Structure formats: structure tokens, C-alpha cells
Amino acid sequence: MNKYEFDIIKDKAEAFNYSSFTYIEYEDVANYDLMIDNSAIILLLGYNYESKCYEYIWAANMVDALISSLNHEKSFFLSFIPDEWVGILEKSGFHIRNAWHDYFLYNLDNIIIKNNNATDYLKLSEVNEASRLTMECMGQSRGFTGQTPQWFINWLANDNEIKNTAVLVERTADGTIYGILCVGTYGHDTDKGPVVWIRELAVKPDFQNKGIARKLISQALAYGKEKGAQKAFLAVDEDNKNAIHLYKSIGFTAGVEKSEITMIKHN
Numbered sequence: 001m002n003k004y005e006f007d008i009i010k011d012k013a014e015a016f017n018y019s020s021f022t023y024i025e026y027e028d029v030a031n032y033d034l035m036i037d038n039s040a041i042i043l044l045l046g047y048n049y050e051s052k053c054y055e056y057i058w059a060a061n062m063v064d065a066l067i068s069s070l071n072h073e074k075s076f077f078l079s080f081i082p083d084e085w086v087g088i089l090e091k092s093g094f095h096i097r098n099a100w101h102d103y104f105l106y107n108l109d110n111i112i113i114k115n116n117n118a119t120d121y122l123k124l125s126e127v128n129e130a131s132r133l134t135m136e137c138m139g140q141s142r143g144f145t146g147q148t149p150q151w152f153i154n155w156l157a158n159d160n161e162i163k164n165t166a167v168l169v170e171r172t173a174d175g176t177i178y179g180i181l182c183v184g185t186y187g188h189d190t191d192k193g194p195v196v197w198i199r200e201l202a203v204k205p206d207f208q209n210k211g212i213a214r215k216l217i218s219q220a221l222a223y224g225k226e227k228g229a230q231k232a233f234l235a236v237d238e239d240n241k242n243a244i245h246l247y248k249s250i251g252f253t254a255g256v257e258k259s260e261i262t263m264i265k266h267n
Helices: 003-013 063-069 083-091 124-136 149-157 212-226 241-250
Strands: 033-037 041-048 053-060 076-078 095-105 163-171 177-186 195-203 231-237 260-265
Touching (some): 041 063, 053 063, 063 083, 083 260, 095 241, 124 149, 163 212, 177 212, 195 212, 212 231, 231 241
Parallel strands (some): 195 231
Antiparallel strands (some): 041 053, 095 231, 095 260, 177 195
16 A cells, blocks of 8 residues: 555545544554455454554444455554444453553643753663663553664654654663653644644663653653643553553643543454
């Protein structure tokens, strides 16, 4: 599938009541295959390397049309599932992989920009170490699968709509990384101003519950404010109560939009 074909398919998907195409770009699915394209459903299928699982990108009006069209011998997942479809899909063998909910810190006025020398950043030569750290945390929260070295390379490339991308790190005296947080800014051209995006927060198990996550978030907020951010955003699985408690204690509040539900089926 080339970009021209993808753009046509994505335009068609807009006519459906429900779709996971909304935030998909061609680069995300360049190696995916078009399985179905008709008046009832559109389906792309491919391997999602970030999630380490096959994925259907879909658009449909009826859940029955979606269920009847899914046919894959290996495990696969679906994103952006409507709330009213969850129970029906569960009866068909799916379960919720994660339900990402948006949280915002609407004002950064109290965030102090500190000396940059106090903040440490991941080097490109350290992406393998960062990847291994995230893999150590895999499964500690629902839907967290860790990230590949290539994912970190792509994040640090800073060549997409997310600007000022960086990975903040905490390390031991001998240089071993035990905490990371990926950060970037977006929305620079909007009336409301830039937003600092906090994501991929991971701390080695032996270093957890020692304030490392809170320290990294504070550094990320200061980093974002320095880059012109007016507020902060992060997404957390609604089942991750410990993380939500931490974010709320810092001042984040839940957005009004419903959670983004991803469901998986193991074959």
C-alpha cells in the first residue's frame, strides 16, 4: 500500500461512525495490508512493532461487521473501541488490554525552571540500555510492553509534529541508567499554546518507590516550560491506580473525554 492508496482509504474511513484511523499516519502502517474495503467495513492488518503484536486498523458502523471480518491465526489487537462494544467483543473472546485516559496539568506557573546542568539526558549510544530498562518494567501496568531501541532512535530524531523530543534519565554513580522519562512538546501553532507531553516513564524495579518518578516528572515539566509549554499532558491506563495517585498529587486532573480502549484477542 502506497501513500496515495492510504490517503484514499483514510478519507473513506471518515464516512464510518466508528474508526481507529483518526490518528494514524501513513508511516505507521506503510507495511500493513489492506484486507477489506467495502461499504460495511475497512480493515488493514499488520504487525505493530511497538506493541509486539498484530493489529487491525478498522472502520465500521456495526460491531457485528467488525467481528465477522476478523480472521487471524495469531494474537491481534484493536484500538479505539467504543464503550458500547466492549461487552460484545468480550463475549467473542477479547479482553481489555488497556484503557488510556488523558490527564492534564493546566497551569505551569508554579513550575520552576532549574539549572539545565541538573538534568541528564539519554545519549543516542544508550538506546539499547533504555530499551532494556523498559522491558524490565513490562507488565507492571496493564498494556505496558516496553520499547525497542529503534523506538527510542525515532523519538530522539525529533523529525515529526512532536518537537523538542528528549529522554530524561536518572543514573547511578557508575552511569547505569535506572530511570527514564520521554518528553516532547506539541501544539506550537495553536491559540492555546504548546503542551509538554510526558510519556514512557519507567524506573527499574529495585529503584521504585523512592521518589524517582516524581523527580523525573518535575524535570519534564520544567523542561517543557522552558520550551514554551503552557500546560502538560500524559495518558495513563485507568487501571493503574498507583500512577494516577502520583499524577494527581502533582496536580494533574483527568480529562473529560472517555478512555481510549484497546482490546486484544489471543489465538
